[in-house]
Amino acid sequence: MPSRNHLDKIRKNKKWTEEAMERALVEVKSGRCTVRQAAKQFGVPKSSLGDRVSGRVTPGSRSGPAQLIASADEDRLVEFSLYMSKHGFPLTKQQVVSFASSIYKRRHRRVAFSKLGQTWWLNFRKRQEKNITNQQADFVVRGKTVCMRKEQVNQFFHLLNSVMDANELRDKPRQILNCCETGFQLGRKRVIYPKSSSLGYKPPPGSRDHISILACFSATGEDIPPFIIYSKAYPGVCYKTQGPPDALYGWSDSGRVNSELFKRWFLKHFLVYAPKERPLLLIFDGHKSPVNLEVLEAARKKNVVLLCLPPNCSHLLQPLELGLFPLLKQRFTTLTGDTCTAEACFAVSKKDFTGVFKETYQAAKEEEGVGIVKEGFRKCGLYPPDHSSINNALLMPSRSMSPADGASLSTAAQGVPTVDDLTVAGPSS
Template sequence: MPSRNHLDKIGRRKKKKWTEEAMERALVEVKSGRCTVRQAAKDFGVPKSSLGDRVSGRVTPGSRSGPAQLITAADEELLVEFSLYMSKHGFPLTKQQLVSFASSIYKRQHRRVAFSKLGQTWWLNFRKRQEKNISIQPADSVVRGRTVCVRKEAVDHFFHLLNNVMDTHGLRDKPHHIFNCNETGFQLGRKRVNLPKSASLGYKAAPGSRDHISILACFSATGNDIPPYIIYSKAYPGGVCYKTQGPPNALYGWSDSGCINSDLFKKWFLKHFLVHVGKERPLLLIFDGHKSPVNLEVVEAARNEDVILLCLPSHCSHILQPLDTGLFVLLKQRFAALIGDGCATDTHFAVSKKEFSGVFKETYQVAKEEEGVQIVREGFRKCGIYPLNHFAISDGNLMPSHNMGPVAGPTLSTAAQVLHTVGDLTGAEPTS
């Protein structure tokens, strides 16, 4: 992989001293038979070899010199516009994310290629070509992890974005157009047994006996739901009973971790959310940007379908995520009550992987009852999302800006830097 110094040396090489107009005029003279390649190159001040290549057809007139660009200029402009859209919706891209999205474009153009050629060289050249459109800034120096106090600037910025989105798209009085999707986890284990004290102090699960299952839930500010997305770890349970016994119209998937990832989120958004959400537009979908499940296909589909994606600030979901503020607690309490496990903790439950969907079907009914609907609505109100109310977040949960200092430790590397577009830094609105 070439270093930055190597690329800088390439950039300092002697630039061509001839213009395309001079080359075109020389080409016309040669093709008309009025002069030879040597004479035309001398008269118009262009390289003889370059003119000869164009005369012979080895090089197309007007083409750029050097190797072909890995993604086209039009797609590169789309990538910059995409970066602007993400920055304006609370999700500025990191270098790795932008290269990943560029790789997705490259693979769509080269479907037979097993891997992407985009790497450090492409990234540095892209930055050079787009230096007027993008800017690299270090990521905010905040203490990672969910803390009692969160940054006031992050919350203020989120409500600024939310206010602009609601005013621009006329959503202030349309709670049925405002959705929040969020993931919660259930850690499953073997059922507990009571043993004599002389034999054992209690049941201890064997290593690897636990399965993690995630639920991606989505509700509107009116309390209406999109059927849940149940994500198993490592593989589906045996047989098909998990589908027949689960909640009506639920979607199922699996990942190694049992948590949402970009591929699963794309499947949910394209084949589930857009199918069940109806045809009313525009829609606002608010979700946690911490795990960054969004990919290029999701954003393109959202823009085509007039769905505004808005990311919550990282590590602020416990005060800004409506479903975190009440509904998920209610679901886990109902789940524990149904399996008769009064000792169940917040995330550990004594039920098998095969039994989960059937128990969760009964659990999920609470979300459709009056109690569950009211809790969902109250969650949107507590978070200040609907009705829109910045002052719903207590100042006691916010850390003032003057208390924020840089985190002790090494300087952030390029890999941790965040990509912003110049349009984002100047407050420009994204193009539709």
């Protein structure tokens, strides 16, 4: 792969301009000059001018290899990147190249592999240098700490208020939704052994089956039927028969939501059961469930605004984490007859999980559960938007930025952190 310096050197060696080439071409076509004379007069290469005169090269076309992605698709990719940045999902270089590869494969279905790599990335950055920039994030906002800083919370609420005002959502709690994931690790029932007997092999912690629930509620306490995610494959339909009404089911190696599962949930489930009023505001932790082109296209088409929470904020900004999930896990523990804590093992099999969870999930439908969801939105300051609802004692003090800290985040990203941000250059509009 050619290095950035090598590509810059090639560009610098080009001493003529397209304007000079056009003027030379006019002179040759008018018959006032020969190709040689016009090339000398306007300082352009004779061979390049000859190619344009003969029609082998279209006037105004770029030199070098053909652009792998059409200009319209590249503009769409830039627009996608800017939207993601402004709504709290700044993309990394790897994500941009991955999305570009998806576009390329969509246009070239017979190609077995993508041709996009470092060379395409460097050329893309050069072509779009007026629109985007790739910056290094401050080390504090890379999600490495367990506490949030005050400036992160301030920046998020600034973004939240801007989005609500732009979409006139301040008095429409039914159109403001939060989705969040919680997990259940399935343990083994306890049995009695002689004290001196050897139990043999003990599975290491974390090796038990893991089941996740992706729940989504509005600020009025109304729900989207849950998404139940199993670890590894689940055989047949026996795992689905006794679950909550209209629940969605899926699986992943980790037993947690990933990009593909989130896309399936959003396109096939959320848009089906979400309120019909528009616009909708969907707030969630996008760093764990990264959106992709298909999700963004569908969201914009259906007038759904996606807003990302900063990382490491579940204890402050996730309404479901503050009340509903502890209630559900307490109910689950009661139904299973197990005395383990909410995050510990439960004496229930994977096959029986949906039946037990159906009874558990009824708590969210009851008056107490609805009230807890609404109170969670209030405590987090998400609805009504209220920065003062946050407990400042749980925040780390603000940290002043200095040149020694490295490149700062672009203001267009509204300060929502990530690593290697792809953000808008210059101030946001």
